[in-house]
Each structure stands twice: as C-alpha cells, then as structure tokens.
Amino acid sequence: MDKLRAMQVFVRIVEANSFTKAAETLGLPRAALTATIKNLEAYLGTMLLQRTTRRLALTPDGADYHAQCVQILDAVAASEQAFRGATAAPRGTLRIDLPDALGRHVILPDIAGFAKAWPELALTLSFSDRLVDLTQEGIDCALRVGALQDSSLVGRQVGSMRFVTCAAPAYLALHGTPRSIDDLRSHQGIVHFSGRTGRPFDWDFIVDGAVVKAQVPGRIAVNNADANVACALQGLGITQAACYQVRGHLERGELVELLADTPPAPMPVSLLYPRGRMAAPKLRVFAEWITALLARDPGLAPLTTERTGARP
Structure with missing residues (x-):
C-alpha cells in the first residue's frame, strides 16, 4: 500500500x-x-x-x-x-471561484494571458457571490472582497477595492446635488443587499481619517453589483459602486461623482485557500498573477487602510 x-x-x-x-x-x-x-x-x-x-x-x-x-x-x-519551487511548472487543474462582477469585468479580460503563460495548467472558473466551501466542493482558491470569516482558510490580501458615490445627471437634475453626507437623508439611494444574508451593505465615508456610516433611504433594492450600477444609470437613485465598474460611465458623463472629499472606505480583496496549499505551483503562480493584475488598476491596487464589511 x-x-x-x-x-x-x-x-x-x-x-x-x-x-x-x-x-x-x-x-x-x-x-x-x-x-x-x-x-x-x-x-x-x-x-x-x-x-x-x-x-x-x-x-x-x-x-x-x-x-x-x-x-x-x-x-x-x-x-x-x-x-x-523555482523550477516546478504548474500542471493539472486549478479550480477558482470568483466574485461575479469582479470576475467578469477584471479577471476574464486578462485570463487568456495567464492561460498562455502556463499551457500545462487547466482552469475551471466559477462565478458566484455565495459562501463556497472550498474543501467540500474541491475548489483550490476563491477571490473575495471584504472581511474574512472562515478561520479554517488562509487569506492572502492581493488588492484593495475602492468605491465611489455617484448618480446619473438625470437624477441630479430632478433632486439636486447633495453637498454633504447629511444631505443624503433627503435623497434616494440604490439599496445594494447581500445575496447571502439579505442585509443591505453599509453606506460609509472617510471623514478626517475615520469611517462614518450614513443612512440613505431607498425604494429600489438589488443584490447584484451590475444591477446596482444599471439602476443608477437609469436615474433611480444615488449609489456607491466599485471604481472599476463605473470608471467608464464617469468619464463619459453618464454618472457624476458625489462627495469626492469624503470617499467610501476601501475593502480588502483576498485570495482564500486551504492551509498548506500555497506550496502547490499552480496556486502560487495564480496568486502572483492576480496580485500583479489588480496592482495595475488604480481602483484595485493594495492600500493599507480597509473597512471590513464584505461585498461581492
């Protein structure tokens, strides 16, 4: 035996x-x-x-x-x-679970480069915002945004997600432009809630180096990051969205940044994997690649100060 x-x-x-x-x-x-x-x-x-x-x-x-x-x-x-370590070529199958929006908008456009660099490595990509069980589902690693909750896994920070408060010009023309956090109480926000817990994500802002939470009323609620942006584009309310999602809309004037002096607090982007697995060449090269990829995006490059509320 x-x-x-x-x-x-x-x-x-x-x-x-x-x-x-x-x-x-x-x-x-x-x-x-x-x-x-x-x-x-x-x-x-x-x-x-x-x-x-x-x-x-x-x-x-x-x-x-x-x-x-x-x-x-x-x-x-x-x-x-x-x-x-220095000579072992990654091979076999690497199974990765990615947040839906981040995976489709940031990871997929560059995944061909990773696949080309490691031709003996097969990739299985799943896209979900649910809480996956890596060991039971046979997943090698998962990319997650926000606080890490599963202590049985190792979390390696590979980036920091920045957010922006914004709204469509049509909404601002009808309801006015908020000039302070307190002004948001009289506006409509797009409520982005967790598909896992059903709880809405906090609206928070960095004021004099501290994180300040705000209550923003809203009658439109979604549990998907892309739907959140889509509702804002249609003038249904103010939203807080990841910079990588709205950068193009802001540049084209389809959305307008609000309260730029008090931006939302960033969140850590972490690669999760079972203990002892980073020794595997396939996981090591992916960790290096994803870290370099996020570092090229100013809305995802690492920072030192993070907030802890989890988002997809």
Whole structure:
C-alpha cells in the first residue's frame, strides 16, 4: 500500500465529506477510494470513518489520524517546494471561484494571458457571490472582497477595492446635488443587499481619517453589483459602486461623482485557500498573477487602510 497516497485519499474524503465528491476531484473511481480506505483501516487496525447512507463521520481514532495526516502532507508539500519551487511548472487543474462582477469585468479580460503563460495548467472558473466551501466542493482558491470569516482558510490580501458615490445627471437634475453626507437623508439611494444574508451593505465615508456610516433611504433594492450600477444609470437613485465598474460611465458623463472629499472606505480583496496549499505551483503562480493584475488598476491596487464589511 502506498501510505502517502492513502493519506491523501483519506484527507480528501474528509474534506469533501463524500466518497463520490472526493473521487471526482481526484479523478479516480469511487470504488478505488473505498478500497484504499478499507486497506488503510485494516493496516492501522482501527476504523477511521463511520459510514451511513447520508453522511460520513470521523471516529475518535479517525479524527486523530486526520490531524496527523494533514500535518504530514503539509510538511511533504513544503519540503518538495523548497527543492522544486523555482523550477516546478504548474500542471493539472486549478479550480477558482470568483466574485461575479469582479470576475467578469477584471479577471476574464486578462485570463487568456495567464492561460498562455502556463499551457500545462487547466482552469475551471466559477462565478458566484455565495459562501463556497472550498474543501467540500474541491475548489483550490476563491477571490473575495471584504472581511474574512472562515478561520479554517488562509487569506492572502492581493488588492484593495475602492468605491465611489455617484448618480446619473438625470437624477441630479430632478433632486439636486447633495453637498454633504447629511444631505443624503433627503435623497434616494440604490439599496445594494447581500445575496447571502439579505442585509443591505453599509453606506460609509472617510471623514478626517475615520469611517462614518450614513443612512440613505431607498425604494429600489438589488443584490447584484451590475444591477446596482444599471439602476443608477437609469436615474433611480444615488449609489456607491466599485471604481472599476463605473470608471467608464464617469468619464463619459453618464454618472457624476458625489462627495469626492469624503470617499467610501476601501475593502480588502483576498485570495482564500486551504492551509498548506500555497506550496502547490499552480496556486502560487495564480496568486502572483492576480496580485500583479489588480496592482495595475488604480481602483484595485493594495492600500493599507480597509473597512471590513464584505461585498461581492
């Protein structure tokens, strides 16, 4: 029995909480995984997993063995990377989950360059604003904006998203231009709410170095960043949107920046991945590429001061 391979299979099954999902991400028949675990349990002389028709559960011995396997596999990966890091070419499949708007507007237009640079690497890109389970869904990494909540993952900041408060000229012609944050109380805002929690994102502004929140009434609510901008373009209200989304509209005069002296606070853009995975060449080169890509955009390049509320 290949003990190291058996450990990898065991850890993948635990991460996916499913023999079937683990088999799919490993590219192996389910029967092969079942046989591997059966042989591993026989070799160790103990049961590692309790199987039912609906779920898997670690036995006490299985939990202890899993923790040791993770440490061993991380140490092996780190050791290999130390010797091969500079020369190891990324290969295999890299599965990435991207925020919908950021992925389509910023990542996709340049993804051909990344694919060309690493011809032995296959890419699987998913676009969602939901809270994905990287381990169970077999995703190598995810790009997210805002506060990091899952402590089981490593978060590496790769950029900072800046926002702008703006409205269409048609809206301002009808309702006037707000000159202060307090003026917003008498205006209509586009309510952008989270598709995950249903809660509206905060309106906030940097005033004398501090973040100040504001209440802005609104009768139009959306849970999509592109829909948020589309509503503002139609004169339905004032909005706060990512700079990369509205830069062209501002340059063409289709939107007008408001309260420029008190801009919204930026948010961190982070690459999330399971612990120990950055040693993999495929993830390392993507992290370097995405950091360089965001650094070229003045609305996404890293900053030191961030706010923490999460957005897609």
